[in-house]
Structures are given as C-alpha cells and as structure tokens.
Amino acid sequence: MGSVPKGDGVRETGFFMRVVVFANETEQYAGVRHRALWYADRLAADGHAVRFCPTAPVSWWRRLYHRKSRFSKLLYLFMVLLRRMAQLRHVPGADVVFVKGPLFLYGPPLLERVVRRLNPRIVFDMDDALWERPAYVRSPFTGLIDYAWPRKMAALARHAVAGNRVIEAYLRDHGARAVTVVPTCVDPARYAQKTYPARGAGAPLVLGWTGIRDNLGYLRTLGGALAELSREFPLELLVVSDGELELPGVKVVNRPWTVEGELAALQEPDIGLMPLEDTPRARGKCAFKALQYMCAGTPVILSPVGMNTEVVEDGVSGFLADTPEQWKERIRALAADPALRERMGRAGRARVREAYSFETHYPRFLEVLRSAAEETGR
Numbered sequence: 013m014g015s016v017p018k019g020d021g022v023r024e025t026g027f028f029m030r031v032v033v034f035a036n037e038t039e040q041y042a043g044v045r046h047r048a049l050w051y052a053d054r055l056a057a058d059g060h061a062v063r064f065c066p067t068a069p070v071s072w073w074r075r076l077y078h079r080k081s082r083f084s085k086l087l088y089l090f091m092v093l094l095r096r097m098a099q100l101r102h103v104p105g106a107d108v109v110f111v112k113g114p115l116f117l118y119g120p121p122l123l124e125r126v127v128r129r130l131n132p133r134i135v136f137d138m139d140d141a142l143w144e145r146p147a148y149v150r151s152p153f154t155g156l157i158d159y160a161w162p163r164k165m166a167a168l169a170r171h172a173v174a175g176n177r178v179i180e181a182y183l184r185d186h187g188a189r190a191v192t193v194v195p196t197c198v199d200p201a202r203y204a205q206k207t208y209p210a211r212g213a214g215a216p217l218v219l220g221w222t223g224i225r226d227n228l229g230y231l232r233t234l235g236g237a238l239a240e241l242s243r244e245f246p247l248e249l250l251v252v253s254d255g256e257l258e259l260p261g262v263k264v265v266n267r268p269w270t271v272e273g274e275l276a277a278l279q280e281p282d283i284g285l286m287p288l289e290d291t292p293r294a295r296g297k298c299a300f301k302a303l304q305y306m307c308a309g310t311p312v313i314l315s316p317v318g319m320n321t322e323v324v325e326d327g328v329s330g331f332l333a334d335t336p337e338q339w340k341e342r343i344r345a346l347a348a349d350p351a352l353r354e355r356m357g358r359a360g361r362a363r364v365r366e367a368y369s370f371e372t373h374y375p376r377f378l379e380v381l382r383s384a385a386e387e388t389g390r
Contacts, residue, residue, distance in 0.1 A: 029385055031055055032106040034099070035066040036113025038073050040271070041224075042300055043139050046196055047175075048112040050370060051377055063106075065099040067092050078254065085153075092116065096123055103130045107385040111136040111165070118156035121164050128168050135384045136165045139175030139196050141296025143182065147289065148229030162186065170384040173377065175298040176319040182296075192380050195319070196298040197370045203307040205361060206279040208354040216246035217347045220281025220310065222269065223301055225255020230287050230294075235259040237336040241343055252277040278308035282353060283346050287339075288315040299323045303368050306330065306360030311353050313342045329363040330356060 033055075035048040044066060052064040068091065076088035096115055100123070103109055109131050115123040128134060143162050145154065158164075166172060166188035173194050174180040183191045211217075219238070221231050231251070239261030241247055249264045251257045252273070256266040267277065278284070284305030288294040295318035302323050305312045312330040314320040324330030331342040346353050366372075 027382060028060060029055070029107040029381060030061045030105060031108045031110060031381065032063045032102045033065065033110045034112060034115055035064070036115070036117070038066050038068055038070045040070050040073070043196070044112065046198065046300065047137060047139060048110070050197075050199070051110075051374070054370070054374060055378075055381075063102045065096075065102065068095060082152075089118070100126060100130065103127050106131055107133060108381045109134045110381065111169070113137070113142070114158075114161050118153060118158075120158050121161055121168070124165060124168055132170065133384050133387065134169040135171045135173060135380055136169045137173040137175075137194075138162060138179050138183070139298045139300075141179065141182070141293045144291070144293035144296065146226060147291060147293055149226045170387055171380050173380060176296065176322075178296045178318055190383075192376060194373050194377050194380070195368055196300045196303065197368050197373055198300075198303050198307045198364060199370050200307055200361070200365050203275060203278065203304070206309040206357065208309075208350065208357070210350065211282075214246060216248040216263070217283070217343075218248050218250055218281045219343070220250045220252070220277065220284045220305065221286075221301070222252040222277055222304070225253050228253065228255055228257050230289065231257060231285070232259070233289065234285070234287050234336075234339060235262065237339045237343075238262045241340055241347075244344075245347060247347075250277070250281055275308065278304050278310060281305075281310055283343065284310045284312040286312060286314045286320065288317040288320065290315070290317050294318060302330065303364055306357075307364045307368075309357040309361045311346060311356035312360060313339065313346075323368070324360065324363070328356070329359040 033048050033052040035044040037044050039045060039049060049064065052062050056062040072088060072091065076084050093116060109127055111134060114121065143159050162183065163186040166183050166186045170189060172183045172188045172191045174183055174191055175196050177193060180191050180193050238249060238259060242262050249262055250267065251264055252267045252269050254269055257264055286301045297318055299319040302312050302314050302320060313333050314324060314330060316332040316334055326332045333339040333342045
C-alpha cells in the first residue's frame, strides 16, 4: 500500500501523515485484519499516505510454515527476517511508525531498536498479554520468544495502544509514556444480521467455536459438559479453525477457516462459545470471538474472564458461565427457547454497534497517531 493523494478525511482533520504500519503476522490472522489492516485501509481512504507491512504473504505461510517440517519453518522465518529488514527502508520518512506486535516473533526486539534509531515516532499496539506464555502451545520455538517485549517497547515507544484495560495497566506499570485503550473492533457493515429460522424436528442444536488451533485447548475444557448435553438432545459442535478437534461423545464438525467462509461460520451456529481459563494470559484477551458472533447476531456464552465481562450484560446481550454446571444450564436455556436466542442475538449485535465498532474508536486511534507525529516535530 503506497502513498495516496489527500482525501476528504485529510481536509476535514486539517493534517496529513505518512504512516508505516507493521503487522506481526500475515493478513489471515484476526489481530492483523481487524486492527492493523483495518486502520491502515481507513487511514489511506482518509488521504494519508500508508505503507502496510505484514510479515509475509499468506502464500509463504501456507507453503512453508503451516504443518510443515522444522526445516521448512526455519526457512520461512529466515525469509520473514530478510523481508523485515527490507521493509525498514520505509521508516525514516514516516511521520508515525505503528508497530502491531513484535516485528520478528523470536528473540529480543533488535529490529524495533533499529526502527527507534531511524525514527523515534513509534506507536506500538498490543491486543494480548504477550508477557505471559500461551496456555496450549507446545513448540520448541516458544522458548525463543522474548516475553519482556511489552516492557521493552514501553521504554522505546512514544505511545502505546492497548486492546483492553488489563494490557493498559501492565504497560503503565512498566513505564509506558502514554497508553490509550482502543479495543479490538468489528465492522457491522461486514457482518450481516442473521435470520432465525425454526429448526426442524430432530435437527441438532449447533454450537460454534472459531479460532486458531493453539486455542483449541480452551474448548476441550467443555468436553465433559457437551458430552452430557449430547445425551439429552441432538447437539453438534462446529469448529472453524486451522486445526481439528475431537471430543468423546460429541459430534464435532471441523471446518477449515477461510476469509470467504467467515460470515457463514459466524451465522450458522445457534450459539457461539468462548470458554477461557482464568489465567493471566486469558485475562489479557480482547473477546474477539464473542464480538464476531455478536455482530452477526448469534447469541453467545462466555467465560467470565477479562474483557468478556465487559462485552456482555449477563442474561441480556449474552450469557456468562464459569462452572460446567453453569455452561450446561446456559446451553439448555438457549436450546429450549428460540425466542430467547433471537432476542439475545439482536441485543448482542446492538451492543457491538454501540460500543465496539470501528467508527466508534477510530477518532481515538487517529488522535494517538497525531500526537505521536507532533510530539518531536515533523
């Protein structure tokens, strides 16, 4: 994405910026599409000059990394490193450098320090508790991750953008100069309101879960409860992911995630699930799965962990469930009452439109970039 002429947004705000946006993954990752890429596109549409820099094309990731040999993955990482070094040429002339997560997944933030020397006007973004180890990732590469990256970036950057208040508190406690909360948002225009047709006699209740395979462990914690419910009434679990899941006693339908199939995966279930364990890593999550289901009009049941407790009003725009008994109780209630599913689904969508849409938070994000650009002079 290159420079574009000044548009209506520039005329309205009275300032123009050259922005480099570094994403910490490829465009297939939700945190990239729904944070870095959306804001990059919007900035460009407003007339600012934007250079969007993901780690690699999705085709590289599929060909060399996803479910490939260790040698192939090392080759992929080497190519990403070379690509990152080439992308640094865009940094010196920028008014703001926006960094969405680590520039390179492994090792200390050496590239970030190079960026700091080339251009001090850095804004970095976090939508996960990156100072904590991921719960269900079993890989030799995780030992190479620098879990002190957030603390080090707090010292390097002019401004930090936090996806929730847990992340905000951590960054403030570790010396960030300025922190602004901008939650992960969804675009209601991309998520049409679902319909609620009556299910035929004997048709299963469809529960939905979507996410990366590293987080399937959270869903496995519901295995016993779902198996019990499966003995009470027809039930199907739709898992949309880059991995597959099996649960004894539960009919699981595994479907690969695709951009084209994303909306159907959110609308098809009768209920969307987001189970979490109450750990420091989980408390830093931004409830994105819940927001997607809610925006599509699908009622949700969430663990009362972290931002999940802010996203829904229990019993109105969604359900919160902590223990296995509570999960079963909430699922039974929605299974038995189609009207409740529709009422709660519509309330959830209204909640997202009001509090978690891009248009609601874009002005705050824009002001963060503007303040960073003007802090040391342009």
